[in-house]
Amino acid sequence: xxxxxxxxxxxxxxxxxxxxxxxxxxxxxxxxxxxxxxxxxxxxxxxxxxxxxxxxxxxxxxxxxxxxxxxxxxxxxxxxxxxxxxxxxxxxxxxxxxxxxxxxxxxxxxxxxxxxxx
Amino acid sequence: xxxxxxxxxxxxxxxxxxxxxxxxxxxxxxxxxxxxxxxxxxxxxxxxxxxxxxxxxxxxxxxxxxxxxxxxxxxxxxxxxxxxxxxxxxxxxxxxxxxxxxxxxxxxxxxxx
Numbered sequence: 001x002x003x004x005x006x007x008x009x010x011x012x013x014x015x016x017x018x019x020x021x022x023x024x025x026x027x028x029x030x031x032x033x034x035x036x037x038x039x040x041x042x043x044x045x046x047x048x049x050x051x052x053x054x055x056x057x058x059x060x061x062x063x064x065x066x067x068x069x070x071x072x073x074x075x076x077x078x079x080x081x082x083x084x085x086x087x088x089x090x091x092x093x094x095x096x097x098x099x100x101x102x103x104x105x106x107x108x109x110x111x112x113x114x115x116x117x118x
Numbered sequence: 119x120x121x122x123x124x125x126x127x128x129x130x131x132x133x134x135x136x137x138x139x140x141x142x143x144x145x146x147x148x149x150x151x152x153x154x155x156x157x158x159x160x161x162x163x164x165x166x167x168x169x170x171x172x173x174x175x176x177x178x179x180x181x182x183x184x185x186x187x188x189x190x191x192x193x194x195x196x197x198x199x200x201x202x203x204x205x206x207x208x209x210x211x212x213x214x215x216x217x218x219x220x221x222x223x224x225x226x227x228x229x230x231x
Contacts, residue, residue, distance in 0.1 A: 004161070031217065042122075042207050042221035043162070056218070091161055105217060106152075109161030 002026075004110035006092050012116045013082055021077040021113045025094030031105060032075050034067055035091040037112070043091055049075060082117045089114050121145045122210050122222035130228045135198055139225045141191040141208030149213035153182050153193050156205045156224065165193070165206075198229045 005024040013019055025032050030051055035043035045059040052072045060066070064082075069075040079086055093107040125140045143151070150169045154162035166175045166182040168191075174183050179196045195202055205224040212218060 033217075040223065040226075042209075042223045044221075045218065048217055093161070106164050106167060107162075107219070109154075109163070111159070111161050 004092055004094055004108050006090075006110035006113050008113055009111065010114045010116075012118065014118050015082060015084060017082050017117075019079045019082055019115060021079075021090050021092075021115070023075045023077070023092030023094075023110060025073065025075070025092070026108055027073075029094035029096055029108075030072070031095045031097055032069060033093045033095075033107065034075070034077050035093065037089045037091055046077070046090075079115075082115075084117045087115055087117045120222070121220045122208055124206075124208050124222040124225050126225060127223070128226040128228070130230060131198055133198060133200055133229050133231050136194065136196050137198060137227065139193045139195075139206050139208075139227070141193070141210075141222060143189050143191070143208070143210045143220070145189075145210040145212050145220050147213045148186060148189075149211040151182075151184055151191050152209040152211075152219075153180070153191075154207040154209060156207055158204070162207055195227075200229050200231065203227060203229045 007022045032049040034046040037043045047067050048056045049069045064080045067077045089112040091112045093109045095105040095107050122143045131137050152167045153165040155165050156162040165177050165180050168175050168184045170186050181194045184191045205226050207224040208222040210220045
């Protein structure tokens, strides 16, 4: 597609429930990133994929968070046993390459998925 | 401590006026610095990207400057428009990290009629 697409745009769930957030990156972009953004803050890194593999998942806050990218394109961020503190906007971004020249890893962001845990 | 600090935290200006947003960073070794514009409810959109050798770059009414010696950058907006109302985020990349980016918290700009 022309841009990074994220679904759902809004998700309201109850504490303890399971949630999946989907990201469809720009076609041909090998690098995919998930960030979390709280109100008034800059994006906080969660995980980075190069192709199908998670090259860096050091930003995932705990083992309730997991992400996959099985075919090197669409990615799903999975959150188990959601807590109120998980409420945030989850941003996905993709870039042509993850490393190399700055021009090769200019990130294009999706509009985000706003998660609200009641 | 955040390695990228932005000021002011928020700013209100009249339509047509100019403004300058500041970014100070401690990220080292430095690779590049980016300015993003984030409209409410949208993802950040890249405005400029500057490497060590570049000290100014323009994108329409937006002009970014970089002083790698003092580790400071500014984003100057000329003849502001209502549509410039957004959060402006400064992002710095470490040359050792390959891909990892350091985000500032952003400056929230409101342009009023």
